[in-house]
Amino acid sequence: MRRRPAPAAHALAALAGQVGCPVLARLYATRGVSPAQLDYRPQHLLTPDGLHGIDTAVHTVSEVLRDAGRLLVVADYDADGATGCALAVRGLRALGASHVDYLVPSRFSTGYGLSVAVAEAALERRPDLVLTVDNGITSLDGIACLRTAGVPVVVTDHHLPGDRLPPATAIINPRLPGDGFASKHLAGVGVMFYLLLALRRRLREHGWFGAGRAEPNLGQLLDLVALGTVADVVPLDYNNRLLVAQGLARLNAGGGQPGLRALLDLPPGRAAVTATELGFRAGPRLNAAGRMDDMSLGIECLLCDDPATAADMAAALDALNRERRAVQAQMQEQAEADLADLPQPLPAALSLHAADWHPGVLGIVAARVRERCGRPVVALAPAGDGRWRGSARSVSGVHIRDALAQVAAWQPQLLDAFGGHAMAAGLTLAGEQHLPAFAAALADAVLAQTGGVAPDDALDSDGPLGIAELTLELAQRLQQAGPWGQGFPAPLFDDVFTVHETRVVGADHLRLRLSLPGGTPLNAIAWGAAPLRGQLATSVRVAYEPQVNSWRGMRELQLLVRGLSPA
Known part of the structure; x- marks a missing residue:
């Protein structure tokens, strides 16, 4: 256990008078918060202007929207993707889009992202434009398939780009090299929210609103942004805290989407919803759909406007979450047994696997082992085609996506695909025979980041x-x-x-x-x-x-x- 250093006296003094609580002033000061960053009014949100590609994206979407074209949202199957999908569908409809549909890949059949298989399924819907949310930055082949068929693609994503970018009409991702957006930590749902803000501004400039078409208040959808941001465990910089605080304020004022209120089991008038409740109540229930079955159930829950129907969907999601917990318990028991067989001291990174592990629960098991051992962890299970799929969870000071990139550079034969960000990533291992080599290479890649010292994940x-x-x-x-x-x-x-x-x-x-x-x-x-x-x-x-x-x-x-x- 480490104690944080005492804050500088001037920083503490600047906060003490403002917050009126010495303990709270000390907490803010040690986290580098300035007095101005305690103001969570919406006017302090960053504007969309710094996002690279935002103008091209807005022009492309607005043209299809104003021509009553068919818009198709392709989402990820986790809570960030589901909230981003529901946000996109609700937001586009509120802005006046006539035809908005969505498609979500399957964790078990198509795998992550806009693959060729997902692109072919998308073409069956005959879209005039495909928008991705929380995926697409590494979907080179799937987006090329759509472009060949004459369908433009706008990518909204927050995962780290690879060496090549997909052939999309526009890409919005604050992590693109040279992107001017001040916050690099938006979740996928946050990127989509900024696209909607910029789109509304463009439509307003073109006189789209009025004469029976009201301009929507997109702030009413910030509860979805809050849930996706918290559930995806992105860093809560000031801009993200603003987004979350505004979403929580909507819920605490009795607003928010009926489906999200049902996931939180909120009775009318209930107050004091916190980010913790989003992360530990709503997030796991929503994620259970993509982990155990089909995320479409979770998205439909967030799109539902009838409280009674939303409550039924939330109950079904809660049942899936209970099933997930039972499967997770069995997998963790096996992981604990495998840990006991590892040499001491533990390697710098841990790679655990079993032939009967459920692919939808790998990330949670990796997170639980990480919490116990203080090491980055990858949990893997067979993908059904000879390859193995894995989920990685990291610790402070180890960028797990970069570690996977290092493994791929050292031994290109090991990984067929990988992607993610600092604290979480996904990968596909080329075959079972590569499991020992991958475990050794991952530990070496982590040591290369930490200067040869095993990670220390002390509290x-x-x-x-x-x-x-x-x-x-x-x-x-x-x-x-x-x-x-x-x-x-x-x-x-x-x-x-x-x-x-x-x-x-x-x-x-x-x-x-x-x-x-x-x-x-x-x-x-x-x-x-x-x-x-x-x-x-x-x-x-x-x-x-x-x-x-x-x-x-x-x-x-x-x-x-x-x-x-x-x-």
């Missing part, structure tokens, strides 16, 4: 809290102070506590009663930590988040335990 703590600071009121302030997430980490404190009681709850969770010296015992919960119960002494160092626990109409302070170690 970063904001230090201790005094007894007088550790209150329900502080937990409420911290909950409201976000949105917290990747790149803008939630507050995490640490201290030595006395353990008064431990008991196992649920399948493998640990409920504790802890106290600081001279303090009263507090309730704490450590998810998945039941195996540690027999190892705890009466005094332990705890890394924790103060949390508001609402139960049966009661609200109390609870510690969410992120780490336990000997005092």
Whole structure:
């Protein structure tokens, strides 16, 4: 466990008077937040103008839209792609498009992105224009297939481009070399939102609105942008925090799409929805469709305007998520057994595989192993054609997509395809015989990034809290102070506590009663930590988040335990 350095005095002083809470001022200062970045009003959002290719894209889409042409959205099968797809369909229809349809690839048959197979399926819909969301930047062959058939393609994506760009009519991606957009961390849904903003402006300039056609308020769709941004775990820089904060404000004011409210199980009038709830309630339920079945169910839920029908769809998605959890538990048990057979110290990166693993759950298993071992992890399963598909999850300081690129440069025969970004990536291994070589090459590629030192994914703590600071009121302030997430980490404190009681709850969770010296015992919960119960002494160092626990109409302070170690 590492403690973050104390903030500079001038930065702390600048924030202290503005936020009125010394703890919160310290948290903001250590995260490099300026006083101006605490203003989440929508007028502070970046404009679309810096995005390379935005003018060509807007011209292309607006021409088809005004000619009542057929628009087809091709989305990814994760939460970012699903929210981006629903955003595109709703937004284009609100802007006056007559014919908008969508197509989502299958994780199990076509695989990721606008492949040739997906392009051929798209041509059966007879589109006048194809727009991608959260994919397309590496879809060279599929986009070439569409262009050969005379169908223009506008790519909106946020994944890192390869050495060659696809032959699209326009590409919008803040990660393109030379792109002038100030935020490089938009999720796929965020890129699509900016296209819609620019498209609305162009249509307004052409006199499209009026005479019975109202100009839409695209801000009403920001709940979709918030969910996709949080679920895709992109860094929450100031612009992304603005997008998320505005989406949460819509939900907390009783707005938002009926399908998203159903995924969150929000009754009318319920307030205080947080980014955490988006990430841990709505995100997994939506992702379950693409992991276990077909993401079309998730997209239809987000497109549904009838609350009762949306609730039925959300219930079906919740059932798929429960099925996913059961499959995940079995796979994690196998992964734990495989970990026990690895040499110590562990390699710089871990590559785990099994012939019977479910391809839709690989990313989650990789993430869970990463959390336990503090190493980048790739989990792989057979793709059904002799090749193996894998999902990678990384740790701070290791750019996993770049590591895969290094593997491909060293040993081109290993990988048929790969793509992604710093913290997550996907890949296709050329064959089972390459599994050992890939594992060794990946570990070497990670070491090349870290200067030969194995990654250290220790928890970063904001230090201790005094007894007088550790209150329900502080937990409420911290909950409201976000949105917290990747790149803008939630507050995490640490201290030595006395353990008064431990008991196992649920399948493998640990409920504790802890106290600081001279303090009263507090309730704490450590998810998945039941195996540690027999190892705890009466005094332990705890890394924790103060949390508001609402139960049966009661609200109390609870510690969410992120780490336990000997005092």
